[in-house]
Structures are given as C-alpha cells and as structure tokens.
Amino acid sequence: MRHMSFAQQWTAAAEKSCDHLTEAILPPEYQCHERVFDQNLAARSPPSRAEDFSIQLKPDAPDHLYCKVYPLNNRETGVLQCKIGEGLDKGQLEEGPAEFESPVFFIAKKEGEDLQLVVDY
Secondary structure, X not given: OOOOOHHHHHHHHHHHOXXXXXXXXXXXXXXXXXXXXXXHXXXXXXXXXXXXXXXXOOOOOOOOOOOOOOOOOHHHHHHHHHHHHHHHHHOOOOOOOOOOOOOEEEEEOOOXXXXXXXXXX
C-alpha cells in the first residue's frame, strides 16, 4: 500500500475541487513557500542567460535514431499530446530540425487517476 504525505493528500484534494492554492488556504507552515504554488510563476520560462545554448548536430549525424518504443493507449497518447502542447505554449519546448525521439511511458499517480509522464533516457 502506498503512503501519501499530508502535502500530497492536500494537493490532490485541492486539484479535485479546482481550488487554487492561495495564501488564505495554505497552512501556516507552508505560507513561507507560497511562490512554489503560484501557477503564473510556474508558467514562466527562466530568464535568458549567457549559458543558453542549442544543440548543434555534427554534419555526419544520422537523420534518425532508432530507440525502444513503448505502445501508448488512446488516453496516454492524449496526455502526451497535451503535455507537449503545454511545453510548446510555455516556451519550454521548441521544435528542432532533427527527427530524434525519446521513449516515454506513463505510470499512475498515487493520488488518483492522473498519469505521470516518464522519459526513458
């Protein structure tokens, strides 16, 4: 049997009721971490820095890499498309010139029917 912490139970209950985590409903011991729960801050990309880079492929790099493929059902495919769409909208992901892929699969989250994306590097 999986054990859920108070924070996990509290977050799952808030997500089910569609309440937003605000200072008014945060327990006092978590109020110093209010920024962690701010959806607007979570949607932002980090500021641009000198270390920003893009991956430059070598001229002799293959056009396609073959890797293990995990079959996804319709629900998992929908969740994956949603996650990719969110990443593109937030600017966390961008399309690149190469057709490389990374195998992914899903596991069920402890607190409900939601799925957790796992990237198999």
